[in-house]
Amino acid sequence: MIRPDWHYPRKPFTHDTFVALTRGPVPAMSLFGPRRTGKTEFLLHDLGHHAAAHYGHRVLYASFWQTSVAPLSLLIYAVSEALRPRSYADRVADWLRHPPIKVRIGSEKGPGAVELDLSDPREAQLGQDLLLLDDLLGQLANPEKPAILLLDEVQELATAPGGTEIMAGLRTALDRRRDGLRTVFTGSSQIGLNRIFSTRDAPLYRFAAPLTLPPLGPDFVTHQLAVFHRVFQRRLDPATALAFFDRFAGNPMVFQRWLMTLGQYRDLPEDKAADQTADALAHDLDFDRTWLDLQPHHRAMARILAERAHDPFGATGAARYETLTGQPAPIPQTRQSHVRTLARRGLADQWDREWRLTDPLFEAWVLDRPEAEI
Numbered sequence: 001m002i003r004p005d006w007h008y009p010r011k012p013f014t015h016d017t018f019v020a021l022t023r024g025p026v027p028a029m030s031l032f033g034p035r036r037t038g039k040t041e042f043l044l045h046d047l048g049h050h051a052a053a054h055y056g057h058r059v060l061y062a063s064f065w066q067t068s069v070a071p072l073s074l075l076i077y078a079v080s081e082a083l084r085p086r087s088y089a090d091r092v093a094d095w096l097r098h099p100p101i102k103v104r105i106g107s108e109k110g111p112g113a114v115e116l117d118l119s120d121p122r123e124a125q126l127g128q129d130l131l132l133l134d135d136l137l138g139q140l141a142n143p144e145k146p147a148i149l150l151l152d153e154v155q156e157l158a159t160a161p162g163g164t165e166i167m168a169g170l171r172t173a174l175d176r177r178r179d180g181l182r183t184v185f186t187g188s189s190q191i192g193l194n195r196i197f198s199t200r201d202a203p204l205y206r207f208a209a210p211l212t213l214p215p216l217g218p219d220f221v222t223h224q225l226a227v228f229h230r231v232f233q234r235r236l237d238p239a240t241a242l243a244f245f246d247r248f249a250g251n252p253m254v255f256q257r258w259l260m261t262l263g264q265y266r267d268l269p270e271d272k273a274a275d276q277t278a279d280a281l282a283h284d285l286d287f288d289r290t291w292l293d294l295q296p297h298h299r300a301m302a303r304i305l306a307e308r309a310h311d312p313f314g315a316t317g318a319a320r321y322e323t324l325t326g327q328p329a330p331i332p333q334t335r336q337s338h339v340r341t342l343a344r345r346g347l348a349d350q351w352d353r354e355w356r357l358t359d360p361l362f363e364a365w366v367l368d369r370p371e372a373e374i
């Protein structure tokens with residue numbers, strides 16, 4: 001494992017997901033969690049580790065986030081790598097690297113060898129490559145001990161070149177081997193996941209059982225404080241730590257950044273470290289630019305969503321809009337179109353029919369803005 005110390009194992013959730021995935025009636029799950037809440041960490045260091053290192057399942061991981069990489073070639077590469085014998089730790093190290101540009105699949109020089117250029121979408125080869133993927137998945141399938149496919153940021157497939165054909169091919173290949181191949185798809189956009197799994201004519205319609213990553217709680221904080229104590233030989237006040245954790249919606253990444261700041265600057269008071277961490281993160285994630293790129297009416301709607309208004313398009317939303325902008329609120333349809341613009345830019349998302357900002361950190365940042373900045 002890469003960072004054995006700092007990783008907080010989500011034990012009951014890992015166990016339950018593993019059992020449901022390997023022995024349940026449905027061969028796939030779609031795991032949703034907001035931005036930066038630990039989906040990838042869970043896939044690699046909890047579920048994948050549990051399945052591969054404890055139970056000897058073959059596990060593969062591919063993330064479709066890197067849009068510069070052709071998704072079908074990436075899948076073919078991931079499956080062919082999974083067929084090679086390697087330790088789980090070595091695999092994780094490889095998955096965290098950017099994939100190579102050119103790879104050779106099959107025996108090095110033999111007639112079955114295929115060369116793939118991962119940077120090239122090769123639409124002309126789509127049919128042939130889907131056959132190759134199907135063949136490799138056939139080799140990977142194992143009904144005794146199902147191989148586990150961890151496919152991260154799968155919403156990107158919907159808009160990738162050839163995405164529909166790839167999803168259709170994948171569904172056929174996985175459906176034919178329901179006992180031998182089990183899949184977890186993840187995404188940080190509900191709208192994106194719905195497009196893939198809940199749209200009637202989508203190839204993966206109803207293929208996966210939905211699952212939500214549970215939020216981390218006080219146990220995570222206790223665990224991290226204990227590691228902090230071991231590493232930095234210093235104790236932090238648990239109540240202050242918990243208050244910081246809550247201020248940033250229980251976000252593990254922000255919490256660890258705060259611990260790093262405290263570890264580096266021994267004399268920095270905890271509340272100063274909190275403000276410094278928040279500023280540094282906002283800078284790294286370029287929230288200022290995102291905000292400035294929005295029109296005032298988009299900002300007003302972003303603020304209203306950040307406040308989790310129950311009816312952003314109704315009378316309360318309108319009143320809030322007027323207070324924020326000093327202008328009369330446009331009609332509901334116009335306000336809806338502003339929110340759809342935010343969604344198109346990846347800033348807003350719809351959960352259980354309620355609109356929210358996609359990134360909990362951006363949400364906290366927007367709430368911290370003075371209202372006059374709109």
Ligand SMILES: Nc1ncnc2c1ncn2[C@@H]1O[C@H](COP(=O)(O)OP(=O)(O)OP(=O)(O)O)[C@@H](O)[C@H]1O
Pocket residue numbers: 006007008009010033034035036037038039040041042188252253256
């Ligand atoms: N269980 C955990 N134990 C310790 N740290 C964690 C844990 N889960 C998440 N983190 C920390 O939070 C960071 C963000 O997690 P991760 O990248 O897995 O989130 P994500 O939901 O996949 O984000 P994105 O939406 O950007 O893909 C990790 O790099 C790690 O530092």
Ligand SMILES: [Mg+2]
Pocket residue numbers: 039040041152
């Ligand atoms: Mg991730």
